[in-house]
Amino acid sequence: MANTKEISRRIKSVTSTRKITKAMEMVAAAKMKKAISAVLKTRTYANLSWETVLHLVQAPISQAEFSHPLLELRSEIKRVAIILITSNRGMCGGYNSLIISKAKESVKKHNLETDFILVGTKGSIIRNQDYNIVADFKKNDLITDSQEVYPLAKMVLDAYQSGKYDKVLVAYTDFVNAVTQVPRIKQLLPVTLENEEYLGIIGKDSKIGLTPEDAAAREEKHLSQDDFVYEYFFEPNPQEVLDKMIPRLIEVQLYQAFLEASASEHSARMSAMNQATEAADDMVNELTLFYNKARQASITAEIAEISAGANALAE
């Protein structure tokens, strides 16, 4: 058995590591809270803008056929772009590896030429794996400003409109609750009005991740409340409004994906650090037991020596 000095040194080092993991857990928890409240705040805007687009498309207007290049499905899909949202730092369990493997899976399934757009530094792992990376965006650990997504949104919109890509996907981690995060791939462009993915109306409750059926049901309920037919007056004209509205919708969606991803990241880190703290606790307990045993053994040995010496003298 190791001597007491060595064991006590190990106990010390594990204890200080535990302090660090505990602190990281607490920081992650605080960041997660902020990220969740940001997601909830964005929802009002997202819902209202989505409603407006639905109204626009449903509006019975004869002079203008509502079509928009961003709403049309292209008959032939040649090239796909995937926006991969990862974290900047590690220590968050399987967060990054899960989303990366999900993205790879989808590339395999589609079997089309695919370009990757990376967001966050950890995504660069795929650099040496024979994937085509066209851009690498930085992101902040805590997203608070929607302007962060504008350059990215502009880039994909331009590339899509110029015909470089026929489909743009976002790979991000959906925040369901503090213990569950689901990697998900969502179609960003073209915008589909049939909401297979929940872009539609989402309730005000704090449950962030939603199944598509759930979202569809809510949308149905929400829109059926006002049943009169909207006959809008457009200024300057419907086409122009749609031209402005749809890119905005893309930005909102991207922003939401960013927020969901960051909420997931921080909660993943929180639970990873929580586990690390618990493991450190176990280790300290075990080491303390060893330490006490070693101490007792050495005392016993000493007593044995002394009594042996006393016995020898007495004889």
Added chain:
Amino acid sequence: MDKKTIKFEIVTLERVVLKEKILQVSVPTTSGEITVLPGHIPLISILQAGVIEIKLTDGSLDIMSVSGGFIEVMKGKVVILADTAERAAEIDDQRVNEAYTRADELKKKLKDHQGREFFSLTARIDKELARHRAVKRWRRLKGIK
């Protein structure tokens, strides 16, 4: 006397700026300033940077600055989706002025008056100007009160 009111909501991506029942609202659209009163026909329009003036149910006025976005007028309801919006009471005028001068100087330094940078700077100047105007209007209002 029971006045007719409109449900009014102004939201940005980051927050709900105001949600209240109001009597009337004036907004700057790309095709000129419009005032919405109860019973207005359904309308969708694009906003430009400027000042929004709201008449609350108690007859007092509230001023906001907006940097662009959309307005949707429905039956008895007005929704503004703003890129950014602030209530005049929340704006710090000194910082607005500083931001404006900074943007203006940058614009003067730019040689190329076509590029994207130029447009984004112009938009920034418009935004700061709108904020400045909102504050001025707000001050004048308060002075009268």
